[in-house]
Amino acid sequence: MGFFHNFLMGFGVACTPANLFFCFVGVVAGTLVGVLPGIGPTAAIALLLPVTFAVTPTSSIIMLAGILYGAMYGGSTTSILVNIPGESASIVTCIDGYQMARKGRAGPALAIAAWGSFIAGTLSVVFLMLIAEPLAKIALRFSFPEYFSLMVAGLMTVTYMARFSIVKALMMATLGILIGNVGLDMISGLPRFTFGINELSDGVGVIPLIMGVFGLCEVLENLEKELSTRVTYKTKLRNLWPTVKDWADSKWAIIRGTLIGFLIGILPGGSGTITTFLSYTMEKKLSKHPEEFGRGAIEGVAGPESANNASCGGGLVPLMSLGIPPNATMALLFAALVIHGISPGPTFIAEHPDIFWGLIASMYVGNVMLLVLNLPMIGIWVQVLKIPYHLLFPLIVLFCVIGTFSVAGSIFDLKLMLIFGVLGYLMRKFRYEGAPLILAYVLGPLMEQALRQSLLLSGGSFTIFFTRPISAVTLGIALFLLLSTIFPKIRKRRDTLAELEEEE
Numbered sequence: 001m002g003f004f005h006n007f008l009m010g011f012g013v014a015c016t017p018a019n020l021f022f023c024f025v026g027v028v029a030g031t032l033v034g035v036l037p038g039i040g041p042t043a044a045i046a047l048l049l050p051v052t053f054a055v056t057p058t059s060s061i062i063m064l065a066g067i068l069y070g071a072m073y074g075g076s077t078t079s080i081l082v083n084i085p086g087e088s089a090s091i092v093t094c095i096d097g098y099q100m101a102r103k104g105r106a107g108p109a110l111a112i113a114a115w116g117s118f119i120a121g122t123l124s125v126v127f128l129m130l131i132a133e134p135l136a137k138i139a140l141r142f143s144f145p146e147y148f149s150l151m152v153a154g155l156m157t158v159t160y161m162a163r164f165s166i167v168k169a170l171m172m173a174t175l176g177i178l179i180g181n182v183g184l185d186m187i188s189g190l191p192r193f194t195f196g197i198n199e200l201s202d203g204v205g206v207i208p209l210i211m212g213v214f215g216l217c218e219v220l221e222n223l224e225k226e227l228s229t230r231v232t233y234k235t236k237l238r239n240l241w242p243t244v245k246d247w248a249d250s251k252w253a254i255i256r257g258t259l260i261g262f263l264i265g266i267l268p269g270g271s272g273t274i275t276t277f278l279s280y281t282m283e284k285k286l287s288k289h290p291e292e293f294g295r296g297a298i299e300g301v302a303g304p305e306s307a308n309n310a311s312c313g314g315g316l317v318p319l320m321s322l323g324i325p326p327n328a329t330m331a332l333l334f335a336a337l338v339i340h341g342i343s344p345g346p347t348f349i350a351e352h353p354d355i356f357w358g359l360i361a362s363m364y365v366g367n368v369m370l371l372v373l374n375l376p377m378i379g380i381w382v383q384v385l386k387i388p389y390h391l392l393f394p395l396i397v398l399f400c401v402i403g404t405f406s407v408a409g410s411i412f413d414l415k416l417m418l419i420f421g422v423l424g425y426l427m428r429k430f431r432y433e434g435a436p437l438i439l440a441y442v443l444g445p446l447m448e449q450a451l452r453q454s455l456l457l458s459g460g461s462f463t464i465f466f467t468r469p470i471s472a473v474t475l476g477i478a479l480f481l482l483l484s485t486i487f488p489k490i491r492k493r494r495d496t497l498a499e500l501e502e503e504e
């Protein structure tokens with residue numbers, strides 16, 4: 001009875017005029033972000049985060065979540081029509097979606113992407129609703145050692161799943177921990193890493209950091225690119241409703257994509273990009289006609305589009321239940337709640353049921369809004385692609401400056417934003433990923449607090465992390481992930497040296 005009561009209460013919260021408005025703003029802004037190449041949902045949430053300071057925490061999280069799953073919808077439109085992925089999770093959609101458009105089947109491709117996203121998004125919310133609360137109750141039995149071990153394993157998983165170098169990802173995680181611990185020590189009150197700068201006594205603000213690493217960095221990186229938005233093949237949007245055969249070919253791809261997206265989304269580092277590649281690979285392997293993939297197979301659109309939307313619901317599970325953001329985008333949602341004085345974790349659902357259930361209900365409403373808006377607005381989004389970048393990027397910089405300055409009215413924060421913008425640009429140039437840095441920045445202070453409290457419980461003995469079963473197993477997983485990346489490199493180096501010796 002309590003479950004259905006909470007569910008109805010959530011709809012009562014989500015359907016207030018103010019929350020409906022912010023849900024609508026979020027999904028429309030997210031769709032626009034998904035359409036425009038070079039921004040992405042993470043940068044968009046970073047840019048719009050200061051806007052939410054003047055609204056309630058519920059409206060804030062509803063709008064920011066709407067941007068996230070709205071971007072997953074929008075990215076498919078340009079991937080299919082003009083072969084330009086609006087965000088990284090839509091790269092795979094280009095493969096078969098654009099080929100369908102070239103064959104005059106842009107309508108069914110867009111429709112199955114929209115319906116697949118809607119079905120996957122709705123099912124992922126159902127899974128979130130069923131899993132998050134029981135997981136939070138289990139997490140209430142955890143103590144400080146278990147939380148420390150979980151956060152260590154989470155960071156290690158993120159670095160293990162890095163797109164480029166594991167070593168570089170570990171370096172970024174270390175840097176994030178150092179930045180997160182700038183300021184006054186929580187116990188002694190002594191300054192750390194402030195270098196005599198009084199403005200750093202309160203630590204490095206999350207807004208200058210994310211505005212620089214995600215917002216300003218995007219501008220600097222894209223200024224040196226010549227992105228073409230020219231439509232190579234003119235396509236007519238007709239027969240938007242998929243045929244019976246299209247549905248028959250897509251139904252299992254949508255279901256499998258939903259499960260893959262949700263399960264991978266729960267894992268630390270499990271982004272929408274990873275889930276789309278896994279879904280596409282699985283569909284190709286299970287298909288009776290794998291040769292059709294790359295030539296316009298509708299399963300190659302349905303599966304990945306379902307997976308990237310389902311990953312949004314999956315990512316909210318550890319954030320809401322354990323207080324551990326699994327990726328950089330969820331870290332921004334974590335920061336948004338913390339700014340409003342709310343700490344996600346095992347007690348979050350019990351202490352703030354209106355926010356949790358209101359968010360769940362808003363995701364149902366938002367998915368319906370996206371389904372209704374997505375197809376009629378396709379023509380508008382294609383026109384948006386024609387906005388010149390020399391007009392778009394100054395607006396992004398303006399948002400960064402206003403958002404950073406509005407938090408505390410500090411010129412020093414603007415200087416920090418510029419520093420982190422240049423740092424983020426150099427990181428992109430040399431293939432250092434930003435996700436481990438942001439996650440470590442968010443989790444670093446929490447890890448330190450859990451570590452200190454664990455040592456106080458044990459009288460200063462580190463054995464507490466290995467004598468408690470859950471903590472020991474979790475640290476063992478983290479150690480396995482670390483060693484599994486080191487040993488292959490050592491073996492490869494030995495083989496290379498042996499070959500050189502043989503040649504001599």
